[in-house]
Amino acid sequence: MIRDPLPIPRRDRHLGLVNRSSSAPALGHGSSPSRWLETYRERIARARVYDVAVVSALEEAPKLSARLGARLLLKREDQQSVYSFKLRGAYNKMANLPQAVRARGVICASAGNHAQGVALAARRLGVPAWIAMPRTTPGIKVESVKLLGGHVVLHGDSFDEAAVHAEALAASRKLTMIPPYDDPEVIAGQGTIGKEILEQIGAERLDAVFVPVGGGGLIAGVGAWIKALRPEVKIVAVEPDDADCLAQALEAGRRVKLAQVGLFADGVAVRQVGAEPFRIARQVVDACLRVSVDEICAAIRDVFYENRSLPEPAGALAVAGVKRWVARHGAGSYVAIVSGANLNFDRLRHIAERAELGDGRETLLAVTIPERPGSFKRFLKELGRRSITEFNYRYSSPAAAHVFAGVHFHDAADRDAALGRLRADGYPVLDLSGDEMAKLHVRYMVGGRCPGLADERLFRFEFPERPGACLDFLNAVGSRWNISLFHYRNHGAAYGRVLCGLQVPRAERGECRRALEALGYPYWEESDNPAYALFLGTGQESEAP
Numbered sequence: 001m002i003r004d005p006l007p008i009p010r011r012d013r014h015l016g017l018v019n020r021s022s023s024a025p026a027l028g029h030g031s032s033p034s035r036w037l038e039t040y041r042e043r044i045a046r047a048r049v050y051d052v053a054v055v056s057a058l059e060e061a062p063k064l065s066a067r068l069g070a071r072l073l074l075k076r077e078d079q080q081s082v083y084s085f086k087l088r089g090a091y092n093k094m095a096n097l098p099q100a101v102r103a104r105g106v107i108c109a110s111a112g113n114h115a116q117g118v119a120l121a122a123r124r125l126g127v128p129a130w131i132a133m134p135r136t137t138p139g140i141k142v143e144s145v146k147l148l149g150g151h152v153v154l155h156g157d158s159f160d161e162a163a164v165h166a167e168a169l170a171a172s173r174k175l176t177m178i179p180p181y182d183d184p185e186v187i188a189g190q191g192t193i194g195k196e197i198l199e200q201i202g203a204e205r206l207d208a209v210f211v212p213v214g215g216g217g218l219i220a221g222v223g224a225w226i227k228a229l230r231p232e233v234k235i236v237a238v239e240p241d242d243a244d245c246l247a248q249a250l251e252a253g254r255r256v257k258l259a260q261v262g263l264f265a266d267g268v269a270v271r272q273v274g275a276e277p278f279r280i281a282r283q284v285v286d287a288c289l290r291v292s293v294d295e296i297c298a299a300i301r302d303v304f305y306e307n308r309s310l311p312e313p314a315g316a317l318a319v320a321g322v323k324r325w326v327a328r329h330g331a332g333s334y335v336a337i338v339s340g341a342n343l344n345f346d347r348l349r350h351i352a353e354r355a356e357l358g359d360g361r362e363t364l365l366a367v368t369i370p371e372r373p374g375s376f377k378r379f380l381k382e383l384g385r386r387s388i389t390e391f392n393y394r395y396s397s398p399a400a401a402h403v404f405a406g407v408h409f410h411d412a413a414d415r416d417a418a419l420g421r422l423r424a425d426g427y428p429v430l431d432l433s434g435d436e437m438a439k440l441h442v443r444y445m446v447g448g449r450c451p452g453l454a455d456e457r458l459f460r461f462e463f464p465e466r467p468g469a470c471l472d473f474l475n476a477v478g479s480r481w482n483i484s485l486f487h488y489r490n491h492g493a494a495y496g497r498v499l500c501g502l503q504v505p506r507a508e509r510g511e512c513r514r515a516l517e518a519l520g521y522p523y524w525e526e527s528d529n530p531a532y533a534l535f536l537g538t539g540q541e542s543e544a545p
């Protein structure tokens with residue numbers, strides 16, 4: 001469930017009571033928040049990151065800004081050599097270690113961006129680095145760390161097992177642990193992003209900075225700097241709604257451990273916010289936003305349209321947050337930190353599938369229409385020339401047909417008006433856009449065998465994909481013979497592909513073929529396809545043509 005932005009009350013109490021697990025002492029425990037935040041400001045000012053990091057661009061996002069009616073700037077941390085900001089904190093931590101300690105070597109447990117940050121920072125400082133990863137880590141991640149000179153230690157089947165092993169190795173070999181977020185020097189390194197943002201924006205208006213949150217190191221550093229220099233700028237935390245450890249901790253007033261975390265935005269899939277990041281977040285975070293996986297997918301697509309870069313899910317979180325914020329709070333001048341672009345290529349399929357649902361442009365509908373020739377056509381007429389993204393149907397009863405349809409509406413008002421008209425005309429309509437089971441499974445399962453259905457013939461068609469193409473196709477075939485099966489999904493290919501069952505009495509088969517030829521689309525008859533007989537047929541497939 002997606003909840004509203006959470007305003008965070010400032011709390012100055014309990015400063016000494018936070019349960020800490022950081023390997024380095026927290027700054028200024030016991031002193032006033034303004035004092036220890038000032039200590040962070042000083043650390044960030046002296047943080048050493050530019051031996052490995054670049055000052056990433058703060059870029060206007062004109063397309064998104066125009067769409068949102070707000071000014072949006074993107075802080076492009078995907079421009080770092082390891083495609084994420086994580087090298088800043090890792091390098092600052094190592095650069096601040098005494099020479100003798102550093103020389104013994106460093107270790108971390110990570111299969112993600114932190115691993116690459118540590119490996120690169122260690123190489124630049126000439127420090128040996130061990131990276132513990134679970135044995136299940138994809139080869140591509142193992143290779144990229146090895147290429148950066150890291151010694152990969154594969155251990156255990158889960159991240160937790162690898163982390164325990166890393167702790168043991170650190171103790172036995174006297175290596176220094178480089179924590180991913182719960183450490184003042186790591187936080188200070190990430191804080192250099194906040195410093196850059198204020199330097200780059202200069203005297204211009206800035207209302208809020210949107211920051212993705214995992215363990216909280218990034219938001220702690222960025223927030224500490226910005227609140228010290230421009231306290232009026234809001235710091236907005238953005239988390240996936242199934243990995244919201246900071247929002248839950250701020251609501252509870254203490255760190256909580258999530259029983260489970262969603263893994264889609266793997267860069268921020270953290271069960272418990274770090275102790276030191278939490279202590280800082282309580283002082284600097286103004287609001288928390290939770291966004292859905294579909295909203296993250298839409299934000300990845302938005303950034304791609306903006307500048308042709310492809311952020312990873314965690315990297316697009318902040319943009320998803322800005323969209324949500326603007327929908328509620330309206331125009332302003334905003335910065336979103338695009339924190340990384342180490343995208344798993346396999347994820348693209350899911351991202352493309354969900355992006356249009358994510359900002360409500362695509363709506364998935366279950367519509368019941370009368371089961372008779374021409375009723376598809378009438379139903380589609382009701383939808384007008386809107387583009388159909390998906391249309392799945394299988395005959396199930398002589399009275400009514402249940403259609404699973406995906407439709408592109410211009411906006412929420414257009415959608416509500418069209419659904420209202422359909423309902424007024426007597427079509428029962430169910431909006432399935434928020435139904436995970438329907439989105440994950442049912443859309444692919446509409447079909448099945450239909451024993452005893454008379455005269456079904458199966459055809460496969462291709463037609464050039466353009467707006468209205470599916471509707472034209474249905475119009476052309478659907479009025480003369482009853483459509484008993486229909487399967488269409490716009491996959492972004494140049495050609496639309498449709499599988500269509502028509503009830504054609506034997507005496508009319510010749511006429512049907514001539515009608516299909518006249519359509520002018522390439523088509524293949526599939527009535528004898530064994531896959532049809534096994535999974536979709538009517539039990540009469542062996543019949544001679």
Ligand SMILES: Cc1ncc(COP(=O)(O)O)c(C=O)c1O
Pocket residue numbers: 084086112113114180181212213214215216217218219267268312314315339340341
């Ligand atoms: C791409 C990306 N974004 C955001 C974060 C969150 O940073 P933090 O754990 O400091 O909150 C991470 C953490 O690894 C990340 O890799």
